[in-house]
Amino acid sequence: MAIEIEKKYRLSDDQRELVLKRLEKIGARFRREEFEENTLYDGNALVKEQSILRLRRIGKSAVLTFKQRIPTTSAIKRRREDETRVDDPEAMDAILDGLGFTRALVDIDSTTGLRLSPSGVNEYSTRGGTCA
Numbered sequence: 001m002a003i004e005i006e007k008k009y010r011l012s013d014d015q016r017e018l019v020l021k022r023l024e025k026i027g028a029r030f031r032r033e034e035f036e037e038n039t040l041y042d043g044n045a046l047v048k049e050q051s052i053l054r055l056r057r058i059g060k061s062a063v064l065t066f067k068q069r070i071p072t073t074s075a076i077k078r079r080r081e082d083e084t085r086v087d088d089p090e091a092m093d094a095i096l097d098g099l100g101f102t103r104a105l106v107d108i109d110s111t112t113g114l115r116l117s118p119s120g121v122n123e124y125s126t127r128g129g130t131c132a
Contacts, residue, residue, distance in 0.1 A: 004067065004081040031113040034058050041096055042104035053101060055092060062089035 011019065041053040051068040065083040072078050086092045093103075 002081045003070070004079045005076060007076045033110060033112050036109050036111060038105075038107040038109065039093070039103055040105040040107070041101040043101040044099065046101075053096070055086065055089060055096070057089050062086040062092065064092060 037057040039055045046053055051066070054065045056063045056065065063083050064086050065081060068080040070078040070080060
């Protein structure tokens with residue numbers, strides 16, 4: 001089980017450009033831009049606002065992720081995060097449907113990946129839209 005620690009910031013386009021320039025100045029290098037489709041599921045033992053089940057498709061690959069919020073008083077989110085690669089996302093979607101999970105949201109994003117250090121510390125700047 002991994003623990004995800006995350007803080008998100010809402011930036012204007014100008015603020016985003018400034019942050020990207022500063023990251024480049026301290027050595028961050030562009031890795032790639034990807035389009036991803038995230039399907040969030042509802043049902044069964046999932047507790048609203050506390051846990052999510054997500055199937056993320058990027059190109060021909062996919063990852064199934066379960067996240068569960070860890071209580072904290074901090075503004076920084078902490079979540080249990082378990083994930084596994086999925087060879088056949090359509091089959092996984094059918095399996096989840098068969099288990100009683102329903103599609104709650106489909107979100108399509110464009111993600112820019114930057115590598116900040118050789119240790120693998122990454123910053124991702126995501127912009128995209130959401131589909132119901």
